[in-house]
């Protein structure tokens with residue numbers, strides 16, 4: 312992807328995806344709107360000459376019908392923005408948005424890329440293994456081509472060996488079996504502590520292009536309470552920010568996704584502020600030399 316350099320960094324497009332149908336607690340459907348009403352877009356526009364903000368809202372309907380369509384729509388938009396040389400930042404909504412984000416990037420990005428999936432959960436279910444039936448527990452499986460027609464991506468967007476799962480601490484046995492079967496590298500909290508987050512991320516990204524999918528529940532609930540499926544013992548927000556900022560500055564970073572912001576559970580706008588800080592880091596660093 313050719314970056315469109317406009318003095319203050321590369322051109323960026325924020326795509327909000329107002330959908331919570333994939334989660335049991337659907338409050339994350341209000342995430343993008345809450346961020347917009349809180350003034351995030353305006354503040355970020357003050358930092359860069361070239362920021363576009365788009366927002367998709369899930370129509371009424373059942374998850375099985377709406378989510379595959381929304382994913383296709385999002386994929387088309389992401390591919391279009393990338394094709395124009397713009398860096399895509401997708402903000403969920405529940406994590407099922409990943410089915411669209413990375414399909415779009417696969418469509419638009421000529422070369423192979425690795426995906427860093429930072430999450431408390433593995434999101435590797437298919438409908439026959441899921442304990443909840445919730446589609447936000449399935450997006451990574453769908454990207455690997457698993458699951459029923461309509462949900463599974465064909466051809467697969469990624470192979471397991473292109474994916475690293477980071478920060479996971481809540482999963483079902485069938486998901487763990489899939490990580491081994493598909494050769495997915497898993498870095499749990501103990502390994503992140505041992506390696507240090509920056510070194511772990513460097514290993515996960517490898518030498519080539521990469522994308523980042525951040526489920527906010529990867530972060531410790533003390534720092535990011537505004538999520539629907541919190542899991543104790545997560546990554547501390549300041550450590551994540553420190554480790555993530557240089558990656559977001561890298562020209563090898565082809566896209567960023569931040570999912571699961573649920574304003575109804577947020578405390579003192581803590582999670583909203585964190586989302587904004589991460590996006591701000593992506594914008595500020597984009598002017599840095601490679």
Ligand SMILES: NC(=[NH2+])NCCC[C@H](N)C(=O)O
Nearest residue numbers: 406432436443445447448540
């Ligand atoms: N993206 C998420 N927050 N996923 C949570 C999934 C939780 C659980 N593994 C399930 O499938 O129901």
